[in-house]
Every structure is written in C-alpha cells, then in structure tokens.
Amino acid sequence: MRDEKLLQELTQLWGVAGYEGAVREFIREKAAPYADDIQTDAVGNLIVHKKGAGGAHAKKIMYAAHMDEIGFMVKKIEADGRLRVCNLGWNWTASAYNGRVRFRNGVNGVVSCEGKIEEADNKAGKLYIDIGATSKEDAKKYVDLGSPCGYLGEYLPLANDRICAKSLDDRIGCYMLLEALKENTGCPNDIYYVFCVQEELGCRGSKPAAARICPDIGVAVDITPAHDYPCDLEGSNTVDDGVGIKICDPSVVCYEGVVAAMVDCCKEKHIPYQKEVIDQGGTDASSMNLSGTGVRAGGIVVVVRYPHCQSAVASKADIEAGVDLLTAFSNYTFTF
Numbered sequence: 037m038r039d040e041k042l043l044q045e046l047t048q049l050w051g052v053a054g055y056e057g058a059v060r061e062f063i064r065e066k067a068a069p070y071a072d073d074i075q076t077d078a079v080g081n082l083i084v085h086k087k088g089a090g091g092a093h094a095k096k097i098m099y100a101a102h103m104d105e106i107g108f109m110v111k112k113i114e115a116d117g118r119l120r121v122c123n124l125g126w127n128w129t130a131s132a133y134n135g136r137v138r139f140r141n142g143v144n145g146v147v148s149c150e151g152k153i154e155e156a157d158n159k160a161g162k163l164y165i166d167i168g169a170t171s172k173e174d175a176k177k178y179v180d181l182g183s184p185c186g187y188l189g190e191y192l193p194l195a196n197d198r199i200c201a202k203s204l205d206d207r208i209g210c211y212m213l214l215e216a217l218k219e220n221t222g223c224p225n226d227i228y229y230v231f232c233v234q235e236e237l238g239c240r241g242s243k244p245a246a247a248r249i250c251p252d253i254g255v256a257v258d259i260t261p262a263h264d265y266p267c268d269l270e271g272s273n274t275v276d277d278g279v280g281i282k283i284c285d286p287s288v289v290c291y292e293g294v295v296a297a298m299v300d301c302c303k304e305k306h307i308p309y310q311k312e313v314i315d316q317g318g319t320d321a322s323s324m325n326l327s328g329t330g331v332r333a334g335g336i337v338v339v340v341r342y343p344h345c346q347s348a349v350a351s352k353a354d355i356e357a358g359v360d361l362l363t364a365f366s367n368y369t370f371t372f
C-alpha cells in the first residue's frame with residue numbers, strides 16, 4: 037500500500053457530520069506541499085486545486101470525497117444522567133448497541149437501549165448513551181444539548197490484506213484523493229480535489245463546492261456496500277474484485293462517456309475494476325450532477341463490508357486500484 041499510516045490516521049480522526057474541523061486541518065497540512073491553491077468555503081469544504089497543463093481536450097474535473105462520519109447528537113439529558121440522542125447520519129442501532137462513542141471534548145460513552153435492541157428498528161430515539169454520569173446535573177459537567185459524538189473503532193489488519201476500522205466511509209476516499217494529488221505532476225486536466233462536509237446528512241457539502249467550481253465532470257470518490265456476504269442487500273459488489281466504477285445508484289445515473297473513460301483507463305493500465313450498481317444509498321455524484329446547469333457525473337468507489345458502523349472492512353488492493361484509476365483518469369484525453 038502507498039501509505040497505510042496515512043489511511044490509519046485518517047480513520048482515527050474525529051469528524052462527525054457537521055463537525056469536520058479536525059479532519060480538514062489534518063488534510064490541509066498533508067495536501068499543502070502538492071497544491072496550487074487551497075480554500076475552505078463557508079460551509080467547511082476544503083477545496084484543493086491543482087492546475088492543469090491544458091490542451092484541446094482538457095477538462096475541469098471535481099473529485100469529491102467526504103470528510104464526515106456518522107454519529108449521534110445529544111437531544112435530551114435524563115434525570116439519571118443518561119443521554120438521549122438523535123442521528124447524525126444513518127446509524128444501525130444493532131451495531132451501535134453496547135458500542136463505544138467519544139465526544140469531541142474527549143468524553144467517552146457506551147451506547148445502550150431503552151428496551152430490547154431487537155425492537156429498536158434503527159430508531160436512534162430508542163438508544164441512550166451512558167457516560168458514567170450519575171444525574172442530569174453531573175452529566176452537564178461533561179456534555180450539553182447539541183454535543184455530537186462518534187464511534188470509536190480501532191484500525192486493525194485482517195487476513196488477506198483486508199483492514200477493519202471506523203470511518204472507512206469515507207476516509208478511504210480522503211486517502212485516495214491525497215495519494216492521487218501527490219501523483220499529479222502535470223496532468224492536462226484541471227483538477228479540484230474537494231474534501232466535502234455533511235455527505236452523510238444528504239450530500240450537502242458538495243452542492244456549494246460544485247456551484248463554486250463549475251466542473252465539466254464531477255466524480256464522487258466514496259465507498260459502496262458489499263454484496264458478497266450474507267446481508268440484507270443484493271447486488272454484485274465484491275471485496276477484492278477491484279475498484280468500483282459507478283454506473284447507477286438511486287441518486288444518480290452516471291454519464292456514459294465518463295464511465296467509458298474509466299473503463300478505458302482500467303483496461304489500458306491493467307487496473308482491476310468492477311461495475312457498481314446499487315439500489316439503496318447515494319453519493320455526492322448526485323449533487324454535482326444537478327449543480328449549476330448540469331455536470332457530467334461519475335463515481336470511483338471502494339467496496340466495503342459492514343459500512344456505517346465501527347468495524348467496516350475493506351481490501352487494501354481495492355483502495356490502491358482506486359488511486360491508480362484516479363491518476364489515470366486525471367491524465368485522460370476526453371473525446372466529449
């Protein structure tokens with residue numbers, strides 16, 4: 037792997053949707069030596085520009101990877117000191133149950149349930165967080181209404197060069213963009229590497245970023261759920277089958293010319309790839325697609341098992357294939 041320490045560090049940063057500051061500052065520092073320009077916009081997106089060398093077919097490309105991760109926010113403090121929470125992004129109550137969370141100020145907690153977890157039905161209202169407080173007054177010494185928390189989930193190696201960690205969604209994308217930026221030494225195309233906020237709340241950050249940049253092509257760089265193990269999803273996404281080229285999800289139909297260009301890149305550079313079609317979920321490709329007067333959309337995705345919990349699993353080889361595709365696509369000569 038190009039820089040496993042970088043991926044590990046990215047996954048362990050605290051960056052719940054709407055509160056991505058620590059992730060942004062980390063990425064800004066890593067990107068600065070390679071960028072022509074770096075800006076943070078009003079909603080918190082980090083926009084890293086690497087000017088293109090130009091040419092007759094040169095395009096302006098926006099890559100969007102999101103910095104935010106799912107978590108919870110305190111909405112009520114019970115008299116006994118338990119914290120009632122709402123979702124920041126989509127949480128599986130079953131995997132949150134008895135899991136550990138951390139607030140931005142470092143306060144730790146354990147997630148539990150008002151009744152049987154089997155009956156929580158993915159409703160965060162059924163959950164509560166135990167920070168060890170003995171009363172409402174005691175709890176308020178540590179947290180308050182509006183305090184956000186995220187999962188703890190150590191980065192662990194698994195067999196067959198697979199890895200497990202919290203926040204692979206979408207620190208994998210942040211890693212891929214940083215590595216692709218390092219490899220951009222004179223691409224013809226003008227590239228904006230955008231590290232977006234609040235994707236988990238409805239692809240929010242990429243909207244104003246795309247409006248600012250007005251790209252010719254917008255590519256979401258994200259994860260996608262695996263279908264190669266017994267689960268409630270159905271499809272063809274397989275861990276270790278290569279980087280995913282997005283064809284369609286419920287929020288976007290990718291531009292056929294963009295898909296063809298990605299397939300071309302993979303064939304020419306011998307990059308393992310799989311075509312990605314999902315019938316649940318979405319990515320920032322949708323908001324770029326419909327921004328301004330319309331943008332040709334695409335997606336470069338890594339297949340992940342158990343997304344949206346503290347123990348997501350991915351293949352290092354798939355992630356590296358994703359960086360290979362980003363580099364090839366950034367240098368591609370487009371015919372549309």
Ligand SMILES: [Zn+2]
Pocket residue numbers: 102205206235258259
């Ligand atoms: Zn994501």
